[in-house]
Amino acid sequence: MSRIVVTTIGSLGDLHPKIALALELRKRGHIVIFATHKGYQAKIEALGFEFHEMRPDGTDDPSEIARMTDSKTGSEYVVRNWLLPNLRETYTDLLNTARDADFIVAGEIVYAARLVAEKLGIRWASSALQPFSFFSAYDPPVLSVFPFLAKLRPLGVTVNRGAIDFAKSVTKSWAEPIHQLRRELKLPELAGNPLVDDKFSPYLVLAMFSSVLAKPQPDWAANTVMTGFTFYDGDRDRAELTPELQQFLDAGEPPLVFTLGSANVLNPGVFYQESIQAATQLNRRAVLLMGANTLPENLPKDIIATNYAPYSKIFPHACAIVHQGGIGTTAQALRAGRPTLIMPYTYDQPDNAARVKRLGTSRTILRQQYSASRVAKELSELIGDPSHAAKSAEIGRMVQAENGVSVACDAIEKQL
Incomplete structure (x- = not known):
C-alpha cells in the first residue's frame, strides 16, 4: 500500500480524469490524497478521499473567466497573473500535503509539483490530457495565439520545428518565477523552459488521451505512456438524467x-x-x-x-x-x-x-x-x-x- 498525492489545477475537465485514476488506485489498495482548489473539497470528500487545499483558489467570476479564456491573451494572463504569482503558496501547500507521500501524480500546470518532488526526493508523474501538451514538430498543434502557424503543418518537420521554437521563445520570460524559486530552494538549474521543455516528469509521463487523436512522436517526452482517456462523469453508475x-x-x-x-x-x-x-x-x-x-x-x-x-x-x-x-x-x-x-x-x-x-x-x-x-x-x-x-x-x-x-x-x- 502506497500513499499517492493527486494534484491538479483547473476546471472539472482537469479534475475528473484524476478522480478516475484515484478511484482505481484506491480499489487497488493505495491511499490517495487530493491537493487542489478549495472549491472541490465537497466533491472530493464525498467520494471518501482525504482533501488538502492547494492555492490558487479557482474562480467563477465571469469577468475573470473572460480574461482567462481570451483567445489571444488568455494563456499569458493565466500563467503570469494567476499561476506563477501564487507559485510559492502552491509549493507550500503541496509540500505539506506530500511530506509522507510515496508518489505524486500532477496535472500539467501544477508547476510546483516538480519542485516538491525534487525537494522531498520522491518520484512523480506528470500528465497530459491532450496532444497539444507535447508541442510536437512532427504533429504540430494549433495555437490560438498564433493560428496562422497551423498553415505550416503540411511543410514538414523542419519548418514546424522553427514555428514551435518561435512559440516557445515567447513564453521563455514568463518562467522566471520558477527559476527564481528553484534557486532559493537550492535545486539544480533547468536547461529548458519549465513551462514547455522541462514541464514533464523524468520518471513517468501519462498521455491521458485516446490514440485516435494522436500517435506517439519522436519528440515527445521520454518515459511517456499513452493510456487512453480516463473517464469520470459525476458518479457515473448512479448519475441519472432528471x-x-x-x-x-x-x-x-x-x-x-x-x-x-x-x-x-x-x-x-x-x-x-x-x-x-x-x-x-x-x-x-x-x-x-x-x-x-x-x-x-x-x-x-x-x-x-x-x-x-x-x-x-x-x-x-x-x-x-x-x-x-x-x-x-x-x-x-x-x-x-x-x-x-x-x-x-x-x-x-x-x-x-x-x-x-x-x-x-x-x-x-x-x-x-x-x-x-x-x-x-x-x-x-x-x-x-x-x-x-x-x-x-x-x-x-x-x-x-x-x-x-x-x-x-x-x-x-x-x-x-
Whole structure:
C-alpha cells in the first residue's frame, strides 16, 4: 500500500480524469490524497478521499473567466497573473500535503509539483490530457495565439520545428518565477523552459488521451505512456438524467445538445441565444446545458434547458453535439460516437477541434462567427452527410475499447 498525492489545477475537465485514476488506485489498495482548489473539497470528500487545499483558489467570476479564456491573451494572463504569482503558496501547500507521500501524480500546470518532488526526493508523474501538451514538430498543434502557424503543418518537420521554437521563445520570460524559486530552494538549474521543455516528469509521463487523436512522436517526452482517456462523469453508475429530461428525450427524435463545459459556460456570450435560434431554424429538438446561467423562459416546446446532465448519459441521445472543444467534453463526445460542431475558445481547444475535424467526425466554427444562420448551416451539413455519423460511430467504438484508467494505474504502480 502506497500513499499517492493527486494534484491538479483547473476546471472539472482537469479534475475528473484524476478522480478516475484515484478511484482505481484506491480499489487497488493505495491511499490517495487530493491537493487542489478549495472549491472541490465537497466533491472530493464525498467520494471518501482525504482533501488538502492547494492555492490558487479557482474562480467563477465571469469577468475573470473572460480574461482567462481570451483567445489571444488568455494563456499569458493565466500563467503570469494567476499561476506563477501564487507559485510559492502552491509549493507550500503541496509540500505539506506530500511530506509522507510515496508518489505524486500532477496535472500539467501544477508547476510546483516538480519542485516538491525534487525537494522531498520522491518520484512523480506528470500528465497530459491532450496532444497539444507535447508541442510536437512532427504533429504540430494549433495555437490560438498564433493560428496562422497551423498553415505550416503540411511543410514538414523542419519548418514546424522553427514555428514551435518561435512559440516557445515567447513564453521563455514568463518562467522566471520558477527559476527564481528553484534557486532559493537550492535545486539544480533547468536547461529548458519549465513551462514547455522541462514541464514533464523524468520518471513517468501519462498521455491521458485516446490514440485516435494522436500517435506517439519522436519528440515527445521520454518515459511517456499513452493510456487512453480516463473517464469520470459525476458518479457515473448512479448519475441519472432528471425525469423531465428523460421524458423529453423519449418523446421524439434525437436532439441537438449544446454545452460549454464547466469553465467556458461562465462566459457564454451569445452562445445559448444563437443556439436556440439555430435549432428553431432547423426545426430540430434541442437540449441546452447551461450550468449556473439563468435558464431561459418561454422556450419552444422542442427545446429544453437544464443546468446539468452527465455527459455519459445525455450525449448518446444526441444527433449532434455543439461544444467548446475542451478535452473532457471532446472525449465524452467521441466515446458517445456522435458528430460535433466545435466553437473553440483558447488553450488546447482549437487544436482539439482541428484533430476531430481531421477524423471526419466534426466541423469547426469560430467564436466570433457563432450566429444562428451560420450554426444552422454548419449543423445542416454535418447532420445531412451520413459519413459524419458513420465515422463518429466507428471512432466511438475505438474509444470505448480503450481502458485508460487501467493502463495509467499499471504505469503508476511500476514506479512505486
